[in-house]
Amino acid sequence: xxxxxxxxxxxxxxxxxxxxxxxxxxxxxxxxxxxxxxxxxxxxxxxxxxxxxxxxxxxxxxxxxxxxxxxxxxxxxxxxxxxxxxxxxxxxxxxxxxxxxxxxxxxxxxxxxxxxxxxxxxxxxxxxxxxxxxxxxxxxxxxxxxxxxxxxxxxxxxxxxxxxxxxxxxxxxxxxxxxxxxxxxxxxxxxxxxxxxxxxxxxxxxxxxxxxxxxxxxxxxxxxxxxxxxxxxxxxxxxxxxxxxxxxxxxxxxxxxxxxxxxxxxxxxxxxxxxxxxxxxxxxxxxxxxxxxxxxxxxxxxxxxxxxxxxxxxxxxxxxxxxxxxxxxxxxxxxxxxxxxxxxxxxxxxxxxxxxxxxxxxxxxxxxxxxxxxxxxxxxxxxxxxxxxxxxxxxxxxxxxxxxxxxxxxx
Numbered sequence: 001x002x003x004x005x006x007x008x009x010x011x012x013x014x015x016x017x018x019x020x021x022x023x024x025x026x027x028x029x030x031x032x033x034x035x036x037x038x039x040x041x042x043x044x045x046x047x048x049x050x051x052x053x054x055x056x057x058x059x060x061x062x063x064x065x066x067x068x069x070x071x072x073x074x075x076x077x078x079x080x081x082x083x084x085x086x087x088x089x090x091x092x093x094x095x096x097x098x099x100x101x102x103x104x105x106x107x108x109x110x111x112x113x114x115x116x117x118x119x120x121x122x123x124x125x126x127x128x129x130x131x132x133x134x135x136x137x138x139x140x141x142x143x144x145x146x147x148x149x150x151x152x153x154x155x156x157x158x159x160x161x162x163x164x165x166x167x168x169x170x171x172x173x174x175x176x177x178x179x180x181x182x183x184x185x186x187x188x189x190x191x192x193x194x195x196x197x198x199x200x201x202x203x204x205x206x207x208x209x210x211x212x213x214x215x216x217x218x219x220x221x222x223x224x225x226x227x228x229x230x231x232x233x234x235x236x237x238x239x240x241x242x243x244x245x246x247x248x249x250x251x252x253x254x255x256x257x258x259x260x261x262x263x264x265x266x267x268x269x270x271x272x273x274x275x276x277x278x279x280x281x282x283x284x285x286x287x288x289x290x291x292x293x294x295x296x297x298x299x300x301x302x303x304x305x306x307x308x309x310x311x312x313x314x315x316x317x318x319x320x321x322x323x324x325x326x327x328x329x330x331x332x333x334x335x336x337x338x339x340x341x342x343x344x345x346x347x348x349x350x351x352x353x354x355x356x357x358x359x360x361x362x363x364x365x366x367x368x369x370x371x372x373x374x375x376x377x378x379x380x381x382x383x384x385x386x387x388x389x390x391x392x393x394x395x396x397x398x399x400x401x402x403x404x405x406x407x408x409x410x411x
Contacts, residue, residue: 031055039196040361056200097121195346202267202322202344202351203359209293209320210357212260216253217306224306224319225253226298227283235397236297237331237411241284248411249284251295251320256283267292267322269344288331292344294324294409297376299400307355318373318407321362322350326374327410330395338372338383339365373409377402 030044030051037043037052044052096110096117103109107118216225227244236247244250254260255278266273270292274285285291296304296319304317322342329336341364342350349363352373365374372380376399401408 027051027055039200057204093117093121195348198268199345199351199361202269203361205264205267206293206320206351206353206359208264209254209260210353210359212254212264213306213319213353214357216257216259222305224250224296224298224304225259226250226303227253227256236299237288237327237397239284239286239288239291239411241282241286244283246284246411247295247297247299248288248291250298251293252282252284265293267344269342269346270323288328288411291411292323293320294322294327294411295320297399297401297408297410302401302404304355304404307357316367316369317355317405318352318367318409319355320353321373321409322352324374324410326395330397331411336395338375338380340374341365367407371405371407373407376400376408377406 026048030048033044033048034041034052034055039056041049041053041056092114096114099110099114100107100118100121103118105122107115107122110118213224217223227249234245239246239248244252251265255262255265262278263275266275270290272289273292274290296317304319322344325340325343325347326336326338328343341347344350349361350365351359352362353359362373366372370380371377375383375395379395379399399408
């Protein structure tokens with residue numbers, strides 16, 4: 001396992017309970033530039049891009065798989081930050097707090113030696129989540145002032161009110177005040193950082209997939225991963241792990257044959273994404289919801305090849321993108337919106353991997369030439385004629401790209 005400090009920007013080292021952390025002036029400038037560039041490295045000045053990349057990698061680590069950032073996470077995070085002040089956690093409680101967070105906030109999943117203490121953390125968090133209090137700046141300010149005044153008054157009079165477990169009432173009130181502050185002030189910031197970290201991690205994943213596709217193409221005459229080109233009369237979204245019958249099985253070939261890892265094919269924006277090792281005899285993901293990325297439909301006689309940085313056409317075709325919302329709705333017989341963005345990033349856009357190995361952020365599913373990556377060109381033409389689209393322009397799961405230049409990904 002690599003040392004976590006390998007991911008730290010320059011100027012941050014020697015982590016300990018008593019350390020005073022800070023960024024160097026150069027790293028602070030790089031962080032500001034990265035945020036101003038909306039986490040897009042290619043928009044950061046080349047002179048500080050290396051530093052910005054290290055900071056981006058560190059922010060990406062904040063987006064742990066299967067851990068949802070909610071009020072309870074803000075609570076325990078603030079407790080960790082505030083250890084140097086009252087209230088204090090014992091070393092054992094601090095260890096239990098960390099174990100509880102790493103276990104996905106399931107006390108039963110923590111080590112046996114920490115189970116009881118982690119259960120107490122969980123009960124406290126449940127009380128916080130069940131509260132009907134809505135934090136506002138005014139409430140935060142008044143609560144903080146009231147706590148500070150009461151604690152100061154008690155200390156002046158020598159009053160200490162312990163609970164049965166040694167906690168003071170003022171300590172509990174202080175924790176409540178910290179929660180209010182965290183919800184009203186830090187939560188929006190945490191959400192923004194988490195979102196940007198998720199995007200950075202997703203882009204990094206697609207970069208790894210691009211390398212895997214390059215290796216695969218090098219061993220298969222520039223062809224893209226294919227497990228099945230015929231879907232046996234079933235829709236190409238009919239996912240089955242027991243046999244290669246859906247289009248997703250073509251992408252799964254990269255993991256099945258060892259060219260990539262399942263974690264590289266799992267976007268943290270998909271809560272149902274599958275990570276870990278590929279089980280023997282498995283040809284596809286367990287179900288449609290566990291698939292994070294939509295792959296170019298590999299049916300028909302004309303298929304795109306891997307260009308690997310070459311300038312020859314069609315390098316502009318999208319081979320892989322964050323999962324298609326159109327397919328998810330079509331499978332459930334719901335009304336589709338061709339211009340809807342992927343759910344992986346809250347509908348703000350999607351990353352796309354092109355045939356030349358480049359990765360770009362798309363704020364709309366349409367390429368610059370008007371090609372919609374969620375639909376084959378035939379249905380795109382129908383959309384332009386609204387009446388005809390309502391008659392026959394729905395996805396049925398049997399559509400295929402018109403030619404090698406038609407970007408059409410699914411599931």
